[in-house]
Amino acid sequence: MADPVLEVRGLGKRFGALVANEEVTLDLRPGEIHAVIGPNGAGKSTLIAQICGALRPDSGEVWLRGEDVTGLSVAQRARKGMARTFQVSALAMEDSVLENAVLGALGATGSPWRFWRAALDHAALVDRAGASLARVGLSEARHRRVADLSHGQRRQLEVAVALTLGPRAFVMDEPMAGLGSEGSADLTHLLDALRHEAPILLVEHDMDAVFALADRISVLLYGRVLMTGTVAEVRASAEVRAAYLGDAA
Numbered sequence: 437m438a439d440p441v442l443e444v445r446g447l448g449k450r451f452g453a454l455v456a457n458e459e460v461t462l463d464l465r466p467g468e469i470h471a472v473i474g475p476n477g478a479g480k481s482t483l484i485a486q487i488c489g490a491l492r493p494d495s496g497e498v499w500l501r502g503e504d505v506t507g508l509s510v511a512q513r514a515r516k517g518m519a520r521t522f523q524v525s526a527l528a529m530e531d532s533v534l535e536n537a538v539l540g541a542l543g544a545t546g547s548p549w550r551f552w553r554a555a556l557d558h559a560a561l562v563d564r565a566g567a568s569l570a571r572v573g574l575s576e577a578r579h580r581r582v583a584d585l586s587h588g589q590r591r592q593l594e595v596a597v598a599l600t601l602g603p604r605a606f607v608m609d610e611p612m613a614g615l616g617s618e619g620s621a622d623l624t625h626l627l628d629a630l631r632h633e634a635p636i637l638l639v640e641h642d643m644d645a646v647f648a649l650a651d652r653i654s655v656l657l658y659g660r661v662l663m664t665g666t667v668a669e670v671r672a673s674a675e676v677r678a679a680y681l682g683d684a685a
């Protein structure tokens with residue numbers, strides 16, 4: 437089996453007496469979508485925050501492409517290829533789709549952000565941004581203001597911005613939230629194709645999307661991994677049904 441791109445080893449996090457994550461171990465392999473599901477308060481956001489570097493674990497490690505990144509900041513991890521999307525939209529609403537993508541491409545170069553408008557003249561950055569927009573199907577919308585896009589198009593743009601960084605692993609926090617059925621279907625299609633560029637760790641409440649996309653699912657409950665398995669295994673688990681899925685299984 438190919439080496440995992442991302443490994444979470446025994447992560448633990450407490451907030452006072454509350455155990456938000458305990459001994460969480462999971463990995464992300466090349467080409468896969470690994471979904472993390474669980475009821476509200478199960479510890480999914482806490483886990484993502486530790487994986488991305490926004491929150492320091494009390495115990496355990498995060499490895500990216502064979503390197504221990506546990507002590508690195510969000511920005512350092514991003515430069516090593518960890519692309520987090522969707523939790524907080526970082527799009528500049530008054531700027532164009534292309535300007536936002538160029539800003540992302542500029543981030544990949546490590547240049548100071550205040551010079552980003554000048555970067556629009558930089559052909560290589562514009563090319564890189566244009567390729568990412570094409571990848572997500574937003575070429576035609578490149579000169580539209582982000583504020584005028586649909587929710588679904590903004591999600592596509594967030595993926596495009598992440599793509600400009602040449603990601604090695606995507607960490608996605610509820611990408612389907614707030615999308616209608618058409619938007620969810622479009623994004624499901626895009627994520628399905630995107631896994632071949634970089635595998636995706638997907639925290640998601642939308643079970644239709646999870647069942648359609650996930651190669652493996654880890655179920656979190658009270659901060660611990662209740663089980664990791666294929667869609668069929670998780671759907672068939674009496675424990676998971678009782679704890680979380682109920683009728684959705």
Ligand SMILES: Nc1ncnc2c1ncn2[C@@H]1O[C@H](COP(=O)(O)OP(=O)(O)OP(=O)(O)O)[C@@H](O)[C@H]1O
Binds near residue numbers: 451476479480481
């Ligand atoms: N900064 C914090 N301080 C104190 N408690 C926290 C903090 N962040 C999270 N918690 C608690 O840790 C537990 C896990 O929360 P977390 O947000 O990780 O769950 P979640 O699975 O992401 O939930 P949801 O699906 O509602 O987003 C919850 O009981 C939450 O109240």
